[in-house]
Amino acid sequence: MKIRAITIGQNLLENDLKQKNLRKNLIKLQILKKNFENKGIEVEYIRFAAQPFLKSVNLSKNSIYQKREEILAVLEDLVDEKLMGIYAFMPGLCDQKTNLTDSQFILLKDIPNLIYKYPNMFTSIQVGSNREGINFQAIKECTKIIQQLSHPDPFQNVKFAVTFNVPPNTPFFPSAYHIGNDHKISIAIEAADEIISILKNNSINSTNLKNIKTAIQKRFEEIFDKIHSIVSPFCKEHGFTFVGMDFSPAPYPTKEKSIGTALEELGLCKFGETGTVFSVGFLTEALQSVNRPKIGFSGFMQPLLEDFTISLRNNENKVDISKLLLYSTMCGLGLDCVPIPDNLNPTVIELLLMDLGMISLRLKKPLTARLMPIKNKNAGEMTDFDFEYFTNSKICNLNSSNQIDLQDFYKNNSSYRF
Structure with a gap:
């Protein structure tokens, strides 16, 4: 287990284009990172x-969005100073019953340009929620992006x-965004190895599901408690609000x-075979039943x-979009x-996003899509990425x-609400 990310959320300020307050807080977070490392917990990113x-949204001359490229240059400088790894800028909440505004269209259309120009920028667009419904204009614009x-x-x-x-x-x-006037800290963990270890030591052939669930609960309570014991006093001392940990x-x-x-260590099936739904559901339920405050997704992740x-398993044709x-x-x-x-055809992607959105709204759960069209390649061909966090697979x-x-x-239909 290690900490994948210490994520700070705070508002960018119109009257502070150099974002001096953010810089000050990022410097403070180096102390928290060191505190974790001193306790044997590796931290990958701030x-x-x-x-x-x-x-x-306001696009007047003094707004952060009108001056977005000036602010992005400052954020890139903070990355260059090694005060943070990556950042989420210009996320949008477009899950609205009404039509998108001209200002929203302007910002949405600029996202591809900004992502290409500023290499450490990530962003997301919320296109549906149970509060507002699904906005089909936003789905169409996101497909273009x-x-x-x-x-x-x-x-x-x-x-x-x-x-x-997504809350x-x-x-x-890329799903992170900040709401609130305070400065908030949340923690993401990389801990698939912890689940593997638990299941190796609690084989389904030698124990029952209740005992496996209890072992998962116990271990992730220990992980949370150790993280909380470090981050909570730091936040009190330096004026941050600790939001919690995503248990995913x-x-x-x-x-x-x-x-x-x-x-697969659970022992019922290989990923993609009959039994996968039960296995995914069991692991998600076990994680969500941990008796500690949870945020974000806090469940099984399937980033292909x-x-x-x-x-x-995708290469072995055990996985497809319908199964995912x-x-x-x-x-x-x-x-x-x-x-x-x-x-x-763009409509194929739009319909896939509608499918995912319907699942999210019917089940009242956060879901996201990171779809990656592969240039000049067809289904069944292999990707050829050279990236530490990717393993290549069939399209x-x-x-x-x-x-x-x-x-x-x-x-x-510009939108639909249940």
Whole structure:
């Protein structure tokens, strides 16, 4: 186990274009990072998440969005100073019943340009929630962003997520965004190896599910308590609010740190086979039953390209988009780092996002999509990324007609609320 990210959330200020207050807080977080390391807990990243733009977004000359490139240059400098690793800038809450505003359209259309120009920028757009419903205009605009980011470098889509029902101040990227006037700290962990260890020591052939669940609860309570004992006094001393820890055991693309490996250690099936829904649901329920404050997703994650075993099973044709959607009903995250063909009609992606959104709203759970169209490649071909956190895999097929036209649908439906 290690800490994947200490994420600080705070508002960027119009009257402080150099963001001196953020810089001061990032310097303080170096102390927290050192405190963790002194207790034997590795910290991978310090990250920053800004406030989202809303339908009331102001593009006057003094707003942070009108001066977005000036602020982005400052944020990149903070990365260069090694005060943080990556940041979430210009996330948007577009889950609204009304049409998108002209200002929202302007910002959405600028996202691909900004992500290409500022290499450490991540962002997300919330297009649906149980509070407001699904905004189909936002889904259409996000599909344009996904397809534009795929050229010339499909890797850029790792920095963009389409989200549903994601609450503020979750620590995982790209979905993080900040709400509130205080400065908030949240923690994301990389702990798939912990689940593997628990299941190796508690085989389903030698014990029962109740005992396995109890072992997971006990270990993750210990992890939380140790983290809390370090971060809580720091926050009190330095004026931060500790929001909590996301209990999702994020994987790393090696077999021994794979959440897919953990699922298979349960002993019922290989990932993608019959029994996967039960296994994913069991692990998610066990994590969500830990008797400690939880934030964010706090469940099973299935990031295809970030997980060794899930990627392997995809190569063996045990995984497809329909199965990943099915598992999204049980898991905590959704369609994450999923490679798809480059030559898709945009409506195919839009309908896939609608499917995911319907699951999220019907089940009242946070879900996200990081879809990665792979330039000049078709379903069944291999990706060829060279990135520490990816393992290459086959491009997934989307079983849908490329001749679908949603023009009349959009004309009659800008949004839908249950």
